[in-house]
Amino acid sequence: MGNQFLVNLKSLFEGYNIPLIMWNSIKVTLITVVLSLLVTSLAAFGFEKFKTRKSEIIYSIFLLFMMIPFAALVIPLFKMMAGFHLVNQHLALILPSVSNLFLIFFFRQSFKSFPNEIIDSGRIEGAGSYGIFFRLVFPMMKSTYAAATIYSFMNSWNSYLLPLIILQTEDKYTMTLLISGLSSASYVANYGVQMVAIVIATIPTLILFVAMQKSFVAGMTGSIKA
Numbered sequence: 210m211g212n213q214f215l216v217n218l219k220s221l222f223e224g225y226n227i228p229l230i231m232w233n234s235i236k237v238t239l240i241t242v243v244l245s246l247l248v249t250s251l252a253a254f255g256f257e258k259f260k261t262r263k264s265e266i267i268y269s270i271f272l273l274f275m276m277i278p279f280a281a282l283v284i285p286l287f288k289m290m291a292g293f294h295l296v297n298q299h300l301a302l303i304l305p306s307v308s309n310l311f312l313i314f315f316f317r318q319s320f321k322s323f324p325n326e327i328i329d330s331g332r333i334e335g336a337g338s339y340g341i342f343f344r345l346v347f348p349m350m351k352s353t354y355a356a357a358t359i360y361s362f363m364n365s366w367n368s369y370l371l372p373l374i375i376l377q378t379e380d381k382y383t384m385t386l387l388i389s390g391l392s393s394a395s396y397v398a399n400y401g402v403q404m405v406a407i408v409i410a411t412i413p414t415l416i417l418f419v420a421m422q423k424s425f426v427a428g429m430t431g432s433i434k435a
Contacts, residue, residue: 214405217404217405220402224402225387230387233382234366234413237383238362238365238366240303242358244307245312246312246361248308249316249357251342252308252316253312253314253319254316254320256268257320271313272310272314275311279371280370283371286371287375290375296375296377297375297378302368306365312361315357315360323349323350327345328345328346331345362414363414366414368383372385385410388406
């Protein structure tokens with residue numbers, strides 16, 4: 210990049226619709242993060258605080274599924290999304306990421322330290338299960354959600370394999386596909402333009418981590434704030 214930063218930046222913006230591609234990445238990532246945090250935390254709360262023999266069996270099966278490499282699921286996912294007519298649609302990237310098994314495991318481990326007395330007191334006050342979750346559990350575990358947010362954001366933002374087979378037109382591209390395309394766009398690689406694209410793609414992750422680093426550390430240690 211060196212002293213040619215502005216030249217490389219101009220070349221990048223002239224050759225590609227960077228605002229649109231950035232918006233694609235941001236849109237897919239934000240929707241994925243919000244939905245995955247909601248779904249996985251609710252699932253983990255149910256697994257931990259409403260245990261049954263069947264739920265433990267299902268949870269054990271989920272843990273076994275975590276051992277399957279994602280590359281082995283790409284072709285079945287593509288065929289499934291093609292059956293739903295979602296090829297070249299961002300929704301096909303969002304849906305498989307919502308039920309993140311690692312986040313279910315992560316949230317459940319955090320919920321193990323959540324006092325059952327607080328849940329019981331909520332029930333005494335007449336609150337239902339969802340009321341207890343959103344009014345009592347969620348506010349006290351913001352640090353855990355912060356850590357999960359960073360993980361989910363980075364997982365979605367840096368996703369490459371699934372977008373590579375799902376997205377087929379440049380107007381649907383995400384930043385990872387753009388950077389990959391820059392490396393194979395010509396016989397002579399323009400490393401300056403590639404580095405500028407990588408810097409731009411890194412900025413959202415950097416901002417998020419700096420803004421939430423304290424909560425991230427607290428969340429990884431499983432702290433609960435009353």
